[in-house]
Amino acid sequence: MVKVTYVAHDGTRTELEGDPGDSVMSLAIANGLDGIVGECGGSMMCATCHCYVDDDWQAATGARMDGEEDMLESAVCEVTGRSRLSCQITLSEALDGLVVHLPEEQV
Amino acid sequence: MSAGRVVIIGAGQGGLQAAMSLRQEGHSGPITLIGGEPGLPYQRPALSKAFLKTGEADKLALRPESFFATKDITLRTGEWVDAIDREAGVVRVGAEALPFDHLILATGTRNLRPAIPGIDRALDLRTLDDAAALRAALDRPRKVAVIGGGFIGLEFAAVAAGLGHEVSVAEAAPRLMARAVSPEMSRRFRELHEALGTALHLANGVTEVTETGLTLADGTEIAGDLVLLAAGVRPNTELAEAAGLEIANGIAVDAELRTRDPRIFALGDCAAFPEPGSGRRIRLESVQAATDHARAIARTIGTGTATPYAAVPWFWSDQSNLKLQIAGLADPTDDSVTLEDGAVLRFRDGRLTAVETINNAKIHMKARRLLAAAPVPTRDSLLQRNYDLTAA
Ligand SMILES: Cc1cc2nc3c(=O)[nH]c(=O)nc-3n(C[C@H](O)[C@H](O)[C@H](O)COP(=O)(O)OP(=O)(O)OC[C@H]3O[C@@H](n4cnc5c(N)ncnc54)[C@H](O)[C@@H]3O)c2cc1C
Ligand code: FES
Numbered sequence: 001m002v003k004v005t006y007v008a009h010d011g012t013r014t015e016l017e018g019d020p021g022d023s024v025m026s027l028a029i030a031n032g033l034d035g036i037v038g039e040c041g042g043s044m045m046c047a048t049c050h051c052y053v054d055d056d057w058q059a060a061t062g063a064r065m066d067g068e069e070d071m072l073e074s075a076v077c078e079v080t081g082r083s084r085l086s087c088q089i090t091l092s093e094a095l096d097g098l099v100v101h102l103p104e105e106q107v
Numbered sequence: 108m109s110a111g112r113v114v115i116i117g118a119g120q121g122g123l124q125a126a127m128s129l130r131q132e133g134h135s136g137p138i139t140l141i142g143g144e145p146g147l148p149y150q151r152p153a154l155s156k157a158f159l160k161t162g163e164a165d166k167l168a169l170r171p172e173s174f175f176a177t178k179d180i181t182l183r184t185g186e187w188v189d190a191i192d193r194e195a196g197v198v199r200v201g202a203e204a205l206p207f208d209h210l211i212l213a214t215g216t217r218n219l220r221p222a223i224p225g226i227d228r229a230l231d232l233r234t235l236d237d238a239a240a241l242r243a244a245l246d247r248p249r250k251v252a253v254i255g256g257g258f259i260g261l262e263f264a265a266v267a268a269g270l271g272h273e274v275s276v277a278e279a280a281p282r283l284m285a286r287a288v289s290p291e292m293s294r295r296f297r298e299l300h301e302a303l304g305t306a307l308h309l310a311n312g313v314t315e316v317t318e319t320g321l322t323l324a325d326g327t328e329i330a331g332d333l334v335l336l337a338a339g340v341r342p343n344t345e346l347a348e349a350a351g352l353e354i355a356n357g358i359a360v361d362a363e364l365r366t367r368d369p370r371i372f373a374l375g376d377c378a379a380f381p382e383p384g385s386g387r388r389i390r391l392e393s394v395q396a397a398t399d400h401a402r403a404i405a406r407t408i409g410t411g412t413a414t415p416y417a418a419v420p421w422f423w424s425d426q427s428n429l430k431l432q433i434a435g436l437a438d439p440t441d442d443s444v445t446l447e448d449g450a451v452l453r454f455r456d457g458r459l460t461a462v463e464t465i466n467n468a469k470i471h472m473k474a475r476r477l478l479a480a481a482p483v484p485t486r487d488s489l490l491q492r493n494y495d496l497t498a499a
Contacts, residue, residue: 030171031171043425066468
């Protein structure tokens with residue numbers, strides 16, 4: 001199991017447990033978490049799964065995927081150096097304890 | 108903030124989104140989401156893509172069961188709505204009458220089944236059950252014959268060929284995905300499928316499904332012990348029609364996605380709506396249209412102020428290692444300009460209508476923004492920049 005903490009815009013923390021291979025987006029959706037929409041089902045078409053990776057987890061989550069940068073440009077909230085599409089972050093044991101912050105809005 | 112009773116018929120991508128968006132807009136009245144298919148609302152795009160390979164059905168659910176209680180949305184799946192009684196202001200499910208103040212029709216489409224001999228032997232790919240049956244059938248080496256060279260038929264063909272099956276595709280039109288993409292893009296995908304070893308039969312409609320496969324218009328026999336029918340769909344308009352609402356290749360709605368009855372809206376695959384800009388009625392089959400329609404309707408109901416629908420269409424299709432992305436909406440006859448990297452710009456009356464790209468998210472996203480701008484770029488202005496969209 002890989003534990004992920006989602007910090008909503010208002011500071012609410014939700015801890016979820018996923019399996020290696022799940023994405024940060026799909027884990028959130030599977031648990032009905034508000035704050036991630038995931039409209040295209042992880043096809044990198046919608047940017048409604050925007051998240052900010054916590055500073056402590058930047059290295060572990062690694063670089064953005066091919067094309068992710070371009071899709072992020074259409075995210076509705078501010079895109080920063082910590083921004084990722086959560087559908088493109090795949091859980092692995094190395095990400096156990098991951099913390100991501102969610103933007104105020106996704107659409 | 109609104110408080111009326113909302114009933115949504117059809118618990119697919121658009122129906123669910125409407126329910127979710129209504130709550131986001133602060134709608135406080137009861138929301139009932141009724142869907143004929145059993146189980147939780149799920150996403151269809153993966154049915155002809157990842158699901159065929161992985162078979163992971165639980166990954167397809169759009170939201171978990173607990174979500175509906177949390178959001179106070181009454182989800183009733185496995186139940187079909189039988190009729191809309193506008194006079195009484197109710198929808199009928201069996202003997203039960205469910206009253207509504209607002210009604211949203213999100214009934215989607217079903218497979219078109221052409222009247223050709225033997226067609227009963229052909230399988231569909233529309234629902235999770237369909238996809239599961241196809242996946243099960245691919246458990247041993249098959250001769251796969253696909254009727255229809257559109258997105259769904261070709262996505263299925265690409266997966267089947269990738270798994271090592273012997274695949275043929277028969278298409279009545281002279282090129283692949285002819286309604287939706289440029290001739291240049293059709294050609295590119297023809298090359299892809301031929302490289303995958305798939306036999307393509309173009310301009311050659313199917314006249315019969317036989318015990319051993321397909322017979323085509325020119326007499327060619329194609330071997331097939333697994334036949335997929337993917338020759339287009341029909342919008343599910345019967346409920347609306349029986350209720351006296353206007354039908355025009357879909358449930359006819361205005362710019363606010365309302366039918367002639369101001370209480371009743373339609374969205375997604377089943378709705379024929381005025382294209383923003385041109386005003387001509389169109390019907391789109393895409394996640395984008397279903398979800399953006401749903402949000403516009405939810406805003407109109409939720410805020411009480413009319414929200415005209417104005418989103419730029421986008422669509423994608425994954426076939427083997429190519430991800431086709433389309434921004435905008437072109438007619439089959441629109442002009443095409445092919446760029447060096449294979450992207451195709453479409454123009455009508457000198458204005459950009461759509462951009463087709465392969466594995467190029469940058470240009471796709473740029474195109475979506477350009478098409479959302481008013482006015483939409485002209486061909487001349489883009490030519491001056493050597494059609495470099497990133498410079499526009
Ligand atoms: C195999 C496949 C692949 C696809 N791939 C893509 C893709 O890559 N990209 C993309 O953008 N789009 C794709 N699509 C299209 C996309 O899935 C649809 O456009 C989208 O699902 C439309 O949403 P909707 O809510 O309008 O209809 P649907 O999601 O089809 O939902 C309609 C629901 O209404 C129910 N219903 C109908 N009548 C009644 C009734 N009387 N009572 C109760 N329930 C009723 C139906 O059973 C159905 O479940 C694909 C579709 C398929 C089938
Ligand atoms: S879910 Fe659509 S881009 Fe991530």
